[in-house]
Amino acid sequence: MKLNKIVVSMFAAGVMASPLAHATDGYFSDGYGMKAKGMAGVGIALPQDALAAANNPAGMVMVGDRVDLGVDLFKPSRGADIANAGFVVNGANDGNGKGLFAIPEFGYNKMLDAKSSLGVSVYGNGGMNTQYNANLFRGTGPAGINLEQLFIAPTYAFKLNDKHAIGVSLNLVYQTFSATGLQSFQNPGYTSNTAALTDNGKDSSTGVGLKVGWTGEVTSTVTLGATYQPKTKMSKFSKYAGLFAEQGGFDIPANYGVGIAVKATDATTVSADYKVIQYSGVPAIANTLTAGGLLGAANGMGFGWTDVKVIKLGVSQVLNDAWTVRAGYSHNTQPIPASQTMFNILAPGVVQDHLTLGATWNVSKLNELTVGYMHAFSQTVNGPGAIPVPGFFGGDANIHMYQDSLGFAYSWKL
Secondary structure (H helix, E strand, C coil): CCHHHHHHHHHHHHHHCCCCCCCCECCECCCCCHHHHCCCCCCCCCCCCCCHHHHCHHHHHHCCCEEEEEEEEEEEEEEEEEECCCCCCCEEEECECCCCEEEEEEEEEEEEECCEEEEEEEECCEEEEEEECCCCCCCCCCEEEEEEEEEEEEEEEEECCCCEEEEEEEEEEEEEEEEECCHHHCCCCCECCCCCCCCCCCEEEEEEEEEEEEEEECCCCEEEEEEEECCECECCCHHHCCCCHHHHCCCECCEEEEEEEEECCCCEEEEEEEEEECHHHCHHHHCCCCCCECECCCCECCCCCCCEEEEEEEEEEECCCCEEEEEEEEEECCCCCHHHCCHHHCCCCCCCEEEEEEEEEECCCCEEEEEEEEEEEEEEECCCCCCCCCCCCCCEEEEEEEEEEEEEEEEEEC
């Protein structure tokens, strides 16, 4: 395929995809590509489809000529239980004003020659959504937020030799954000910009970043991989300059990871990834409720998230020429300390343990149908005294979440 046709395909994919809230590893997705999702998201050393660039750009040169198109039906259950509070309304609060999200994914890859490939992976990096129809912040209308992120990742990968490859993705990032029902924070005692805090509709932000990776076969049965993505500087959410620190700043955190894939038998592959997401490098996410200044200021109050470390373990088993089955488990450290649960009523990304199942049916030699299921077990972070007495009149904020998703993808080998 000529280069201009490849570029057209990239932009068409970007227009098509509009990922919605999907919070698992903090607010990052649990996995990219339906085959990886069936194995708890492992993929740094195990490329399986044209979404491989989201896990490790080097993997694209290993998957050949193909197109992958999928959708993940994602259903989170989130809420907050408040007690002994003055500023926040006491009681059990359901944040599921919107309960089901359809998250598309798209991948295209073309081998330029025997040693190099050019492709694109289009995916939702993550997101967060809550809608409390009863306004627990004593504002007007439903209280909640909606964060969506879209990555379009044109990727070039190159084989150094028969066993090792490197790759680089140019990440074109588009994100949107909206907040409603936070009028109680709209006073000079809480925010540096009263007009740019809530109910300003959807705002957008863009940025350009990189992701680099390596993968190598170190023995006939063991493959290793490593990947790194620096922090992506994003334009500011000007409509919410009075909510997020740095006058509306909301950058994409740096993250890195390593992986291993072991061919245990001709039919069985076991793979594991270790990943770190550096939320602490983004003030809007990392600044704490008590140590921060006014909302929107350079040192403004934030969500108090810490870095997340993720361990993923997956296995795939080829049953016959037609069927492959998969399973996986992942665990991540808790991003939200007990002292920071008040603001995280809006963003209760507390789940830590995920179980996944998946399968691929080879419809023909050139076509595949893949299904993946994920359950994130219920998790609660109790925050006794997390609502500060100065300014917020004290109280306890206990936040909780669990999640389920079911996805389908169809693939064409070109």
